[in-house]
Structures are given as C-alpha cells and as structure tokens.
Amino acid sequence: MGTKKYYLIFILILSAVTLVANIVSIGFKPNPAAVIAVVTGLCVLIALSVFLNYLSGTISSLEVISEKLKEGRPDELHMRGNAAIESLLDAIRQFSADSVQETRDMEKKTAEYKLELQLLTKEKENTEAIIYSIRDAVIVSDEYDRLVMANAAAEELFGFKKDPDVSISLEEFIDDNDFIELVRQNRQSRQCHVKHEVTFDGDQHQRTFDCIISCMKDNENQVSGVVAVLHDITREKEISRMKNDFVSHVSHELKTPLASINAYAEMLVDGEAEDQETITEFCTIIQSQAQRLNRLIEEILNISRIESGLVKVNKECLSVAIVVQEAVKMIESYAAEKNITVNLPAPIIHDQVNADKDMLSQVVINLLSNAVKYTEPGGNIKVDSEVNESDKIVHVTVTDTGVGIPPEDIEHVFDKFYRVEANKKYAKGTGLGLNLVQQIVETVHDGKVFVTSTIGEGSTFGFDMPLATSQVEETVK
Amino acid sequence: MSQRKALVVDDEIHIVQVVAIKLRNNGFDVRTAENGAVALELIKTEKPDVIVTDYQMPVMSGLEFIENLRGDPETADIPVIMLTARGFAIEDEKKEQLKIANCLSKPFSPREVLRCIEETLSTSSVT
Incomplete structure (x- = not known):
C-alpha cells in the first residue's frame, strides 16, 4: 500500500513536469500568472493526492484494526507512523486489556x-431428602x-402426591378444614412454635398428632410462609390411656383388700366384735386380705422384674403334666364355687421341660383362673397337654365354655393392662395376669403363647414350650 | 319407730360383711347384694331407707345401678352413699345428677359410713 502512494506522487510530479516542459518546448511563452496558477494547481493536486493517500492508509489501518479486533487479537495491533492511529490503538489496547x-x-x-449454585442445589437436595425421610x-x-412442600409422611397422612413444581392451595390437597384453618390462623397471628393437638380420622381408626406450627419470616420480618410439623402421638395416647386404666385398676385392686384390713381393724378397736369367735374371724379376714394384697404387689413386681431382666430363674427338668395337675388341684375349690368342672389331661411320660417350677405353675394357674372367671356357672374347663415330637415341644391348652372374646380384642389380650371391655362385667382384674403368662413363657422359657376364641362358645388359651431334650441337643450342637 | 332398713351392695364379700355388722350393731335392718342387678331385684320386694353401694362391680356397676334406681319413681328418692376404690373421684355433676348423697373412698372407716348414713337420713327426713 505504501509503494502505491509513492508511485502516485511520482506520476503526478512527472505529469506536471512533462506538461510544463511540453508547454515550454512548443514555444509557448507562459503568462507568469498562468504558470503560477498551474504550479499552484499542481501543488494542490499533489497535496490532495498526498492527503487522499494518507486517508486511504488510515482507512486501511482501521480496516486492519477492525479485522484484528473482530478476530479478538488486539495484542497484534502494531502500526507506526500515524500518531492518531497509534493513539487510537493505545486506547483500544487499553480498553481491550x-x-x-x-x-x-x-x-x-x-x-x-x-x-455455589451446585453446592446450594446439593444442599437443597440434602435438606429435602432429610425432610422427606x-x-x-x-x-x-x-x-x-398454597402448599409449597410436603414430605412423604405428610403425603401418606393426607393421601396425596404433590408435584414439586406446582403450588396449589392447601384445600386442594388436604381434606380437613380445621387443620387448614389452624395453619391460616397461625400465619395471620405471625406466631412461632405454637403447639396444638390435632386428630384425623383414618381409614380404620383416629390418629392423634402433636402439631407444631411456625411462621417463616423474610429479611423484612414479613411472614413468607408456614411450616407445620405433625408428630404422631396415637400410640403414646393409647399407652397413656392404658396407664391411666392400669392405675385405676391397680388402685381398685390394692384398695379393696386394704379397705377390708382397715375396716376390720377399726371394728376390733371399736369393740364391734362381741365374742372371741368374731374376733378370730375378723383377724383371719385381716390376715387373708393382707396376703391378697401381697400377692397382687408380687404380681406387679414379677412383671417388672421379668421385663427388666432382674428376675431370678431356677430352671430344672420337670414334667409339665405334674405341674398342670398341681395347678388344677389349687383351682378346684374356686371352680367348684361356680359349679364348673375341670377335666384333667391324661398323664404323659416324656413331657419334660427345662423350666422354673413356680413360674410354670403361675402360668397354668393364671390360665385356669381366667377360665373360671369368664365361664358361666355349670360350665366346663378342659386342660390338655401333649408332646409334639417332630417340633420337640410340649403343647398345653386350657379350653373353657365361657363367654368368649370378641375378634377385635384377641390380638391384645396378652398386652399389659389390657382388659376386654365387653367382659369387664364378668370379673375384676388388673389386666396383668395374661401378660405375666406371656412374659414367663416367651421371655423366660423361649416358648410361645396362643389364644383362639368364639363369642358365646368359649376360648382356648395355651402355650408351647421346648422339650428338655431339644434344649440339650441345641446346647450340644 | 320402725327399724331403719339399709341395703349394702358390693361384690367384695368382706366389705359387705363389715358394713352390715357395723349397721346391724347400730340398729339397722340390713340386706346385702353382690351387684346392682341383684340389688334391683331385692328392692322390688323390700324398699330400703338407705343404700350403700360400691362403684365398680361385675354385671352391673354402681353408677348403672343408681341410674336404674333414679329412673323408677318408686325408688328415685332412696338416699345412696357410694364407696369407691377408683383412683379418681366421681364428678360433682354426676353426683348431683344421680342424687348421690355422699362418696367415700376405699379404704373407708365403718364409723364414717355410719356417720354418713345417719347424717343423710336425718337430712332426708327433715326435707
């Protein structure tokens, strides 16, 4: 490009000189003014040419700069000789840098x-996973x-599946206006950590929850939402109710013999017993009631000891049939009071189990006592004991012709403090007897209790206990 | 003045016996029953002046028994004293509704039972 510029200037000067020479050679005597005009014109032409050339060069430089900038290579911009361009280049380079x-x-x-976003996303996922779990x-x-989030437990409780990307009003998801109103009231009152007890009607039974509702607030202390956490306390409520029932029953059971002791002692003090025979009778009653009180306390303590693993167990090899026979003898007088017949099992020879005799006896007595309690006068109780060689167990059953147990109560009869509501009128009790049976058979002797019943026909309670031989074999293995 | 009649209802034989002795020794003609249902049958033939009943009994509880009494015009006004071994007292509202003169907690004092009966009978005879 630079070479072209000099060619052009050279041609222009050459043309001007040639023109002047030609004019002089043809004898033309120029008017000095005309010559000056021509020379001036030529000079202007030359100057114009030089300027145009400069302009052309500048434009070319700008084109190069433009290309370099387009290509993102401002560092390669090096042009010299043009101060303006160089200044521009410096500015561009600085700007570019x-x-x-x-x-x-x-x-x-x-x-x-x-x-940060990845970390936050991960953190959000972790938090959601925690909340969901x-x-x-x-x-x-x-x-x-509007419902923003609900974890799996909430979805199960209210029976919906929330789309995480859609926020819809609570009413769309939750079919419980009282709960929704509770959330709304808490939001309006702007309160935090307010505890409520709420109940929901489930498919089978009512569920009770401790509900803690808190308002979420933004940086400007405005309520941005509400968090409700519902903790299922149905079981705790049930246990509490059972404990209350237990306290009530035990209170009754303890106070009844205590009432007799207190009343007869007062009668003796007041001289209400007129003769020696009556005095002896009163003293005997006081003694028997004190023993009854002691038995009850022992029963409660036994369960407590077995549960806590503190019970002393004296296992020995003994015959179940013999224990059953002894228990039947002990219960016969009680059964006779109600004109109930107790049928004994045929003696079995090889029915040895490794058991604590007192405890096993307690099991059979409790089952027999219950059978008598819940059988109408004139009924019948049958005790069976058989050995199952293939399973290596002794199978004992006590079958009565009593009132029977409703199906919904069957699975709970061995629960501590549980009493069949429909049968309470037939007998008093603490709801501890069958639980003690279960604790002794299953916890202490690795056996298994069972029950079957038909209302109006009677019940069969029983237990399986491992034969002593099978326990020896297991030990040898 | 005719002998005052008392009915003692409890499924605990020793409790029935001790209250009965105390009342007999103090001039009462005493009848006993083992539960509310038996007591209701007894009352049909012999109306007592006062009833002492346990709260928790098989077949028919003390409260059921009193509800039955109050439902019959013949027996609605018989004063009743309740013995209870429950861990909590009977609500005042229930006591008032069933016109239970007094509630005594087990273990009780036979002297206290007698005092309550005398007080109740003197109040009811005045009214």
Whole structure:
C-alpha cells in the first residue's frame, strides 16, 4: 500500500513536469500568472493526492484494526507512523486489556456462582431428602396458603402426591378444614412454635398428632410462609390411656383388700366384735386380705422384674403334666364355687421341660383362673397337654365354655393392662395376669403363647414350650 | 319407730360383711347384694331407707345401678352413699345428677359410713 502512494506522487510530479516542459518546448511563452496558477494547481493536486493517500492508509489501518479486533487479537495491533492511529490503538489496547480483565473476572465469578449454585442445589437436595425421610409429617405453605412442600409422611397422612413444581392451595390437597384453618390462623397471628393437638380420622381408626406450627419470616420480618410439623402421638395416647386404666385398676385392686384390713381393724378397736369367735374371724379376714394384697404387689413386681431382666430363674427338668395337675388341684375349690368342672389331661411320660417350677405353675394357674372367671356357672374347663415330637415341644391348652372374646380384642389380650371391655362385667382384674403368662413363657422359657376364641362358645388359651431334650441337643450342637 | 332398713351392695364379700355388722350393731335392718342387678331385684320386694353401694362391680356397676334406681319413681328418692376404690373421684355433676348423697373412698372407716348414713337420713327426713 505504501509503494502505491509513492508511485502516485511520482506520476503526478512527472505529469506536471512533462506538461510544463511540453508547454515550454512548443514555444509557448507562459503568462507568469498562468504558470503560477498551474504550479499552484499542481501543488494542490499533489497535496490532495498526498492527503487522499494518507486517508486511504488510515482507512486501511482501521480496516486492519477492525479485522484484528473482530478476530479478538488486539495484542497484534502494531502500526507506526500515524500518531492518531497509534493513539487510537493505545486506547483500544487499553480498553481491550480492561475488557479482557473484566471478562476474566466475570468468568471467574460465573464459575464461582456455578459452584455455589451446585453446592446450594446439593444442599437443597440434602435438606429435602432429610425432610422427606423424617417420620413426622412436614407441610410448608406460602403466604397465600398454597402448599409449597410436603414430605412423604405428610403425603401418606393426607393421601396425596404433590408435584414439586406446582403450588396449589392447601384445600386442594388436604381434606380437613380445621387443620387448614389452624395453619391460616397461625400465619395471620405471625406466631412461632405454637403447639396444638390435632386428630384425623383414618381409614380404620383416629390418629392423634402433636402439631407444631411456625411462621417463616423474610429479611423484612414479613411472614413468607408456614411450616407445620405433625408428630404422631396415637400410640403414646393409647399407652397413656392404658396407664391411666392400669392405675385405676391397680388402685381398685390394692384398695379393696386394704379397705377390708382397715375396716376390720377399726371394728376390733371399736369393740364391734362381741365374742372371741368374731374376733378370730375378723383377724383371719385381716390376715387373708393382707396376703391378697401381697400377692397382687408380687404380681406387679414379677412383671417388672421379668421385663427388666432382674428376675431370678431356677430352671430344672420337670414334667409339665405334674405341674398342670398341681395347678388344677389349687383351682378346684374356686371352680367348684361356680359349679364348673375341670377335666384333667391324661398323664404323659416324656413331657419334660427345662423350666422354673413356680413360674410354670403361675402360668397354668393364671390360665385356669381366667377360665373360671369368664365361664358361666355349670360350665366346663378342659386342660390338655401333649408332646409334639417332630417340633420337640410340649403343647398345653386350657379350653373353657365361657363367654368368649370378641375378634377385635384377641390380638391384645396378652398386652399389659389390657382388659376386654365387653367382659369387664364378668370379673375384676388388673389386666396383668395374661401378660405375666406371656412374659414367663416367651421371655423366660423361649416358648410361645396362643389364644383362639368364639363369642358365646368359649376360648382356648395355651402355650408351647421346648422339650428338655431339644434344649440339650441345641446346647450340644 | 320402725327399724331403719339399709341395703349394702358390693361384690367384695368382706366389705359387705363389715358394713352390715357395723349397721346391724347400730340398729339397722340390713340386706346385702353382690351387684346392682341383684340389688334391683331385692328392692322390688323390700324398699330400703338407705343404700350403700360400691362403684365398680361385675354385671352391673354402681353408677348403672343408681341410674336404674333414679329412673323408677318408686325408688328415685332412696338416699345412696357410694364407696369407691377408683383412683379418681366421681364428678360433682354426676353426683348431683344421680342424687348421690355422699362418696367415700376405699379404704373407708365403718364409723364414717355410719356417720354418713345417719347424717343423710336425718337430712332426708327433715326435707
């Protein structure tokens, strides 16, 4: 490009000189003014040419700069000879360098933000996973009472499946206006950690929950939503009710013999017993009631000891049939009072078990005593004991012709303090007898209790206990 | 003045016996029953002046028994004293509704039972 410029200037000067020479050679005597005009014109032409050439060069340089900038290579911009262009280039280079730095800073920040976003996403997922895995139901609503989040327990409780990307009003998901109103009231009152007890009607039974509702607040202390955490306390309530029942029953059971002791002692003090025979009678009653009280306390303590593993067990090899026979003898007078017949099993020879005799006796007595309690006068009780060689167990059953147990109560009869509501009128009790049977058979002797019953026809309670031989074999193995 | 009649209802034979002795020794003609249902049958033939009944009994509880009494105009006004071994007292509202003159907790004092009966009978005879 530079060579072209000089050619052009050279041609122009040459043309001017040739023109002047030709004019002079043809004898033309120029008017000095005309010559000056021509020379001036030529000079202007030359100057114009030089200027155009300069302009052309500048434009070319700008084109090169433009190309380099387009290609993102500002560092390769090196042009000399044109101060303006060089100044421009310096400015562009500075600007470019600044831009590059800014871009790099932004890229760095973007990378940091991406990482932060990834961490936050991971953290959010972890938090959601934690909330989802919580057994308590967790429900989050926004300031417009729209459901924002619900964990698996909440979905199971209210029977819905929430789309995580859709926020719909609580009413759409939860078919319990009282609960929704509770959430709404808490949001409006802006309260935190307010505890309520709420109940929901389930498919089979009512469930009770401790519900803690808290308002979420944003940076400007405005309520942005509500978190409700529902902890199922149905079981705790049931246990509490059973404990209350137990206290009530035990109180009754303890106070009844105590009442007799107290009353007869007072009668003796007041001289209400007129003769020696009556005095002896009163003293005998006091003694028997004190023993009754002691038995009851022992029963409660026995269960407690077995449960806590503190009971002293004296296992020995003994015949179940003999224990059963002794227990039947002990219960016969009680059964006779109600005109109930007790049929004994045929003696079995090889029915040895490794058991604590007193405990095993307690098991059979409790089963027989229950059979008598819940059998109408004139009924019948049958005790069976048989050996199952293949399973290596002794199978003992006590079958009565009593009132029977409703199907819904069957699975609970061995529960501590449980009493069949429909049968309470037939006999008093603490609800501890069958639980003691279960503890002795299963916890102490590795056996198994069972029960079958038909209302109005009677019940069969029993237990399986491992034969002593099978226990020896297991020990040898 | 005719002998005052008392009915003692409890499924605990020793409790029935001790209250009966105390009342007989103090001039009462005493009848006994083992539960509310038996007591209701007894009352049909012999109306007592006062009844002492246990709260928790098989077949028919003390409360059921009193509800039956109050439902019959013939027996609605018989004063009743309740013995209870339950861990909590009977609500005042229930006591008032069933016109239970007094509730005594087990273990009780036979002297206290007698005092309550005398007080109840003197109040009811005045009214």
